[in-house]
Amino acid sequence: xxxxxxxxxxxxxxxxxxxxxxxxxxxxxxxxxxxxxxxxxxxxxxxxxxxxxxxxxxxxxxxxxxxxxxxxxxxxxxxxxxxxxxxxxxxxxxxxxxxxxxxxxxxxxxxxxxxxxxxxxxxxxxxxxxxxxxxxxxxxxxxxxxxxxxxxxxxxxxxxxxxxxxxxxxxxxxxxxxxxxxxxxxxxxxxxxxxxxxxxxxxxxxxxxxxxxxxxxxxxxxxxxxxxxxxxxxxxxxxxxxxxxxxxxxxxxxxxxxxxxxxxxxxxxxxxxxxxxxxxxxxxxxxxxxxxxxxxxxxxxxxxxxxxxxxxxxxxxxxxxxxxxxxxxxxxxxxxxxxxxxxxx
Amino acid sequence: xxxxxxxxxxxxxxxxxxxxxxxxxxxxxxxxxxxxxxxxxxxxxxxxxxxxxxxxxxxxxxxxxxxxxxxxxxxxxxxxxxxxxxxxxxxxxxxxxxxxxxxxxxxxxxxxxxxxxxxxxxxxxxxxxxxxxxxxxxxxxxxxxxxxxxxxxxxxxxxxxxxxxxxxxx
Numbered sequence: 059x060x061x062x063x064x065x066x067x068x069x070x071x072x073x074x075x076x077x078x079x080x081x082x083x084x085x086x087x088x089x090x091x092x093x094x095x096x097x098x099x100x101x102x103x104x105x106x107x108x109x110x111x112x113x114x115x116x117x118x119x120x121x122x123x124x125x126x127x128x129x130x131x132x133x134x135x136x137x138x139x140x141x142x143x144x145x146x147x148x149x150x151x152x153x154x155x156x157x158x159x160x161x162x163x164x165x166x167x168x169x170x171x172x173x174x175x176x177x178x179x180x181x182x183x184x185x186x187x188x189x190x191x192x193x194x195x196x197x198x199x200x201x202x203x204x205x206x207x208x209x210x211x212x213x214x215x216x217x218x219x220x221x222x223x224x225x226x227x228x229x230x231x232x233x234x235x236x237x238x239x240x241x242x243x244x245x246x247x248x249x250x251x252x253x254x255x256x257x258x259x260x261x262x263x264x265x266x267x268x269x270x271x272x273x274x275x276x277x278x279x280x281x282x283x284x285x286x287x288x289x290x291x292x293x294x295x296x297x298x299x300x301x302x303x304x305x306x307x308x309x310x311x312x313x314x315x316x317x318x319x320x321x322x323x324x325x326x327x328x329x330x331x332x333x334x335x336x337x338x339x340x341x342x343x344x345x346x347x348x349x350x351x352x353x354x355x356x357x358x359x360x361x362x363x364x365x366x367x368x369x370x371x372x373x374x375x376x377x378x379x380x381x382x383x384x385x386x387x388x389x390x391x392x393x394x395x396x397x398x399x400x401x402x403x
Numbered sequence: 404x405x406x407x408x409x410x411x412x413x414x415x416x417x418x419x420x421x422x423x424x425x426x427x428x429x430x431x432x433x434x435x436x437x438x439x440x441x442x443x444x445x446x447x448x449x450x451x452x453x454x455x456x457x458x459x460x461x462x463x464x465x466x467x468x469x470x471x472x473x474x475x476x477x478x479x480x481x482x483x484x485x486x487x488x489x490x491x492x493x494x495x496x497x498x499x500x501x502x503x504x505x506x507x508x509x510x511x512x513x514x515x516x517x518x519x520x521x522x523x524x525x526x527x528x529x530x531x532x533x534x535x536x537x538x539x540x541x542x543x544x545x546x547x548x549x550x551x552x553x554x555x556x557x558x559x560x561x562x563x564x565x566x567x568x569x570x571x572x573x
Contacts, residue, residue: 077477077478078478078480078481079481079493079497080477080478080479080481080482080493080494080497080563081477081497081500081501082475082476082477082501082562083475083476083477083478084475084476085475085501085504085505088504088508089504092504092507105511106511106514106515109508109511109512109515109538109541110515112541113459113537113538113541116458116459116462117455117456117458117459117537118455118458119451119454119455121458122429122433122454122455122458125426125429125430125458125461126429126430126433129426129430304441305437308433308454309433309436309437311433312430312433312434312436312437313434313437315430315434316434334423337423337426337427337430338419338423340426341419341422341423341425341426341461341465342419342465342468342469342472342474344426344458344461344462344465345422345461345462345464345465345466345468345469345474346465346469346474346475346476348458348461348462349462349463349465349466349469349475350476352462
């Protein structure tokens with residue numbers, strides 16, 4: 059029987075090695091799965107079991123929000139609604155030092171709540187904002203920093219595709235997890251804005267002020283009511299429906315698509331090209347993500363087969379080289395034991 | 404472009420379009436499911452399981468097209484530091500290894516497919532799905548995906564070094 063430390067070294071080390079040499083991540087997982095199955099699950103018979111498990115990994119209804127949120131986000135970007143929101147926020151922000159950085163953070167936060175895809179969010183902000191900020195003489199950290207920060211907010215703020223994946227894999231309440239991300243996401247956005255404020259104070263040259271004629275307040279209110287306020291329908295359809303218990307996360311994804319499609323229709327921005335592009339984008343990202351889930355969930359099933367974590371947590375402390383066991387090692391053993399005990403309850 | 408490459412690309416594209424149709428079908432089915440439940444219309448008992456099987460098919464039907472469009476995620480840190488000549492050799496080796504993995508998985512998934520086809524087993528959920536239908540997309544996806552990895556040699560191209568938007572789904 060192979061020592062658990064060796065099995066961990068083979069599984070984790072092999073995975074890191076296959077990724078490190080540049081093998082596509084999903085295929086790297088499959089390689090280690092095959093090796094692991096041969097070592098720990100009885101060879102060729104284990105491969106059949108691995109394939110059977112792979113079919114179950116993604117045929118789980120809890121993963122259904124993933125393609126739905128992706129279609130919703132992609133339709134939001136490709137129909138031109140995102141551009142409309144960005145232009146409206148641009149008008150609303152007015153004259154401020156580092157206004158384009160603030161615009162990026164505000165738009166990123168709003169897009170996060172309306173799309174759920176951090177990739178699309180970051181891509182859109184990067185494409186639209188970086189050339190403009192560079193043209194205005196912004197330093198790189200003031201241009202790219204807000205994009206990377208606020209682009210990633212879609213991972214936290216609902217509807218987060220990543221939260222759905224995590225909730226499904228960890229088998230925890232996806233609706234609760236989605237809603238739990240709302241406040242931390244907003245706090246992060248505020249902290250980004252605070253950081254921009256401090257940076258602009260410390261180094262005004264990092265984000266040079268430029269001439270900007272703000273619109274009258276009445277016109278700004280009109281822009282807000284026309285271009286921003288209607289987007290609340292999408293947030294209501296997705297987050298509101300989960301919060302009130304009207305819909306499950308999967309159903310909220312479908313409601314979100316309907317809301318985006320209706321808004322795009324009202325703004326005369328819905329055409330066949332936007333729909334087909336949105337679906338193709340969603341299919342591409344879903345295919346890529348689900349293959350990773352298929353491979354990684356099979357990888358995860360190799361662990362209980364050798365019970366390395368259980369051995370790690372429950373096994374008696376051993377120090378192979380005969381030196382006294384350090385305090386941090388004892389603490390981590392206790393922590394793992396506690397986790398193991400809690401999970402087994 | 405040689406005929407076999409055109410045929411391979413066409414097949415990959417058709418499989419991808421089928422996956423797109425399945426994504427659209429998921430949207431329609433889930434929307435109908437939530438609407439019918441809330442409006443008291445006849446509910447689709449098959450909706451949940453259909454969506455589950457559709458997601459399985461999407462995973463493997465997209466695989467060849469994602470290889471063709473360099474859409475699978477990989478860590479390219481090592482590749483970026485390799486000298487040009489060595490990088491080319493390294494990439495070629497990785498493409499061969501990737502193709503071999505795909506073919507190995509094709510072999511085993513096809514074996515599973517033919518075994519369940521022969522014994523006529525069913526998967527029992529809200530409706531009975533023949534097991535061969537559950538396994539069908541896997542050998543197709545892995546098989547054509549493996550061929551796509553090899554096709555980069557014929558195209559004098561590489562799977563690696565794709566622009567970021569190839570992975571971003573934009």
